[in-house]
Amino acid sequence: MCGILAVFGCSDNSQAKRARIVELSRRLRHRGPDWSGLHCHEDCYLAHQRLAIVDPASGDQPLYNQDKTVVVTVNGEIYNHKELRAQLKSHTFRTGSDCEVIAHLYEEHGENFVGMLDGMFSFVLLDTRDKSFIAARDAIGITPLYIGWGLDEMKALSDDCERFTYLLPGHIYSSKQGGLRRWYNPTWYSEQIPSTPYDPLVLRGAFEKAVIKRLMTDVPFGVLLSGGLDSSLVAAVASRHLADAEAACQWGSQLHTFCIGLKGSPDTKAAREVADYLGTRHHEFHFTIQEGIDALEEAPNKEEFHQETCQKIKALHLYDCLRANKSTSAWGVEARVPFLDKEFINIAMSIDPEWKMIRPDLGRIEKWILRNAFDDEKNPYLPKHILYRQKEQFSDGVGYSWIDGLKDHANKQVTDSMLMNASFVYPENTPTTKEAYYYRTIFEKFFPKNAARSTVPGGPSVACSTAKAVEWDASWSKNLDPSGRAALGVHAAAYEETGNTEAANLMNGSPQKRLEMLDENCNSCLIEDIVASASCGWHMFVALWEKLLTTKEGNWLHKQNEIVPYKFVFLFSKTFLKGNIKYL
Numbered sequence: 001m002c003g004i005l006a007v008f009g010c011s012d013n014s015q016a017k018r019a020r021i022v023e024l025s026r027r028l029r030h031r032g033p034d035w036s037g038l039h040c041h042e043d044c045y046l047a048h049q050r051l052a053i054v055d056p057a058s059g060d061q062p063l064y065n066q067d068k069t070v071v072v073t074v075n076g077e078i079y080n081h082k083e084l085r086a087q088l089k090s091h092t093f094r095t096g097s098d099c100e101v102i103a104h105l106y107e108e109h110g111e112n113f114v115g116m117l118d119g120m121f122s123f124v125l126l127d128t129r130d131k132s133f134i135a136a137r138d139a140i141g142i143t144p145l146y147i148g149w150g151l152d153e154m155k156a157l158s159d160d161c162e163r164f165t166y167l168l169p170g171h172i173y174s175s176k177q178g179g180l181r182r183w184y185n186p187t188w189y190s191e192q193i194p195s196t197p198y199d200p201l202v203l204r205g206a207f208e209k210a211v212i213k214r215l216m217t218d219v220p221f222g223v224l225l226s227g228g229l230d231s232s233l234v235a236a237v238a239s240r241h242l243a244d245a246e247a248a249c250q251w252g253s254q255l256h257t258f259c260i261g262l263k264g265s266p267d268t269k270a271a272r273e274v275a276d277y278l279g280t281r282h283h284e285f286h287f288t289i290q291e292g293i294d295a296l297e298e299a300p301n302k303e304e305f306h307q308e309t310c311q312k313i314k315a316l317h318l319y320d321c322l323r324a325n326k327s328t329s330a331w332g333v334e335a336r337v338p339f340l341d342k343e344f345i346n347i348a349m350s351i352d353p354e355w356k357m358i359r360p361d362l363g364r365i366e367k368w369i370l371r372n373a374f375d376d377e378k379n380p381y382l383p384k385h386i387l388y389r390q391k392e393q394f395s396d397g398v399g400y401s402w403i404d405g406l407k408d409h410a411n412k413q414v415t416d417s418m419l420m421n422a423s424f425v426y427p428e429n430t431p432t433t434k435e436a437y438y439y440r441t442i443f444e445k446f447f448p449k450n451a452a453r454s455t456v457p458g459g460p461s462v463a464c465s466t467a468k469a470v471e472w473d474a475s476w477s478k479n480l481d482p483s484g485r486a487a488l489g490v491h492a493a494a495y496e497e498t499g500n501t502e503a504a505n506l507m508n509g510s511p512q513k514r515l516e517m518l519d520e521n522c523n524s525c526l527i528e529d530i531v532a533s534a535s536c537g538w539h540m541f542v543a544l545w546e547k548l549l550t551t552k553e554g555n556w557l558h559k560q561n562e563i564v565p566y567k568f569v570f571l572f573s574k575t576f577l578k579g580n581i582k583y584l
Helices: 015-026 081-087 101-116 200-213 229-244 247-251 266-278 289-297 302-318 320-329 342-350 368-373 400-413 416-420 434-446 467-471 524-532 537-543 545-549 552-560
Strands: 003-007 035-041 044-050 070-078 119-127 132-137 171-174 179-182 221-224 256-261 281-286 333-336 568-571
Touching: 003 015, 003 070, 003 119, 015 044, 035 070, 044 070, 044 119, 070 101, 081 101, 101 119, 101 132, 101 171, 200 229, 200 342, 200 368, 221 229, 229 247, 229 266, 229 368, 256 266, 266 281, 289 400, 302 342, 400 434, 416 434
Parallel strands: 221 256, 221 568, 256 281, 333 568
Antiparallel strands: 003 044, 035 044, 070 119, 119 132, 132 171, 171 179
C-alpha cells in the first residue's frame, strides 16, 4: 500500500504552498516509506509515498504516459497489468510498475477504462493537456480514498479542509462531468434474488484464481493464518500453487505462515495444525492481555438473507477494508484479500441464497458452500475437522479472555456518569457502551472536526452484522458485546486454561492493576488506524508486529530484504478481521 495526495486549483502556487503539500504528503509516509514523489503542473499537485512491491527499482511515482501529458498517483496493485500491457501494443512503457498501465489506458480509452482493471486501487489522474482530472476507487473499497482536495488518508486533510468525505467504492469522480458516477454495477448490486445453481467446482476455481493472482510480488510475502476456514483455505491454495509462481524463484517454494494469540488460544492451536498439514514455515507469536491493551492504546428468509449479504459487501469499505488497509499500512505492509476478488464475489453472489443458508436438516452449517467446494476426498486441501471448524471471530480466536480484558479496561477509563451523559458530549453517533466511549475519546483527540466524525459509521451491530441482522435473533438483539461469542452456546470451545499464570489469576479476564492513559506523544498515525476502523484483535496484531520482527521467528524477513527490512506482502482473509461476511 502507498499514500497519495492530490491538490487541484491552488490559488497560491508559491514555494510555501509546495512546501505545505510536501509536509502533508509526509504525514502518509508510514504507508509508503520507500520513496517520496511530487509532480507540479501550474496549480495542480500530485504527491506519492511509495511502498515498493512490484518493480521496486524503477516503479517510483507519480507515473506517466510516454509524453508525460498524463500523470497518475496510485495506491494499489493491478493484478492483470501484463494482460492490459499486451493490449496496448502501440504504447511505450517507462517502468515495470503494475500501475503505469493506468496512464496508458486513459490515453487509449478515455475515462471509461476503470472497469478493465482487476485489482485493489485508489488513484488520481491528471490530464495536463486540459487540466482535467479523475479520481477512482476499486469495486469494494479495499483501499481508502478521502475527498477534500482528494487523497487517500484522512490525516493529510484534517488541518487544511473544512469539509471532507470518502469517495464511494466502485465510483469515479470526473472534473469534466462535474460529479460521481458508478463504474462497478454487477447484477447482485440491485439486491435482486439470484437463481444460479450452486456448482462447487466453479466456486472453487474462482477462489483459486483469486489467490494465485495475488502471488504477484517482487518482495517477500506470507499468509496470516488463524486456523479458521477462510485463512486456512488461502494458505492451502497458496501453498499448492506457490511453486509455479514467479515469486518462488526469488523467495523459495515454502510458504511462510503467521499466527498470533494468547497462549492456548483456539486460533494458535488450529493454525499450528494447519501449518503442519500444509508443510509451511510457521511463525507463532504470543501476547499477554496487558501487552494487547498497551498496544491498543498506542434467522431470516432467503430474500432477507441475500439483501443482508449485499448490504454487508456494500458497507465493507467502512469497516473491514478500512481495518485491513490502515492497520497493515501503518507498518509498511501490504495486505491482499482474495475473498474480495471481483470475479469471485460476482460468482458467489450469483448463487441462489437458498444454498448459503444454515440448514441443520440438510447438514449445512455456516459457509457450507465454501466448505463443500473444497471438500476434496482424493486430494484434500485441509484436514476435515479444520475444513468444518466452527467459526471464530478474530477477537475471540486469539483468546477468549482478550475481549473481556479490553472491556474491563474501558470500564476503568469511562465512568457511569460519563456514559450517562454521552448524548450531550457526542450527539452524533452517540456511543452506547463504555468501550465505544473510550474509542471515541481517542478519535476526537486527534480528529476533532465534524467532517472527520462523519466518516465513521454507527448503529447497532454484533460481530459486524447490520442492524437488520441483529433483529433476526432475540439473543443478539439486546446484546451490546462486540464479540460474536456473546450469545450463549455459540461456541463449542469455552474459556480454557491458557498456561499463563498472569491470565489465570485475572478477574473477568482482565489485569488488576490500573492502566495508564495514552501518552500525548504517542504515534498519532497508529491511533488513527486503531480508532478509525474501530477494531480490537486485528489492531493488536499489527501493533505488536514489530516486536515479532525482532524475534528469531522474524529474522527471515530481515534477511530477505536488506534495503527495506520490514517490506513484504501478506495474503490474508477476512477471518483475520474482527468482522466477516458469514455466508460465503
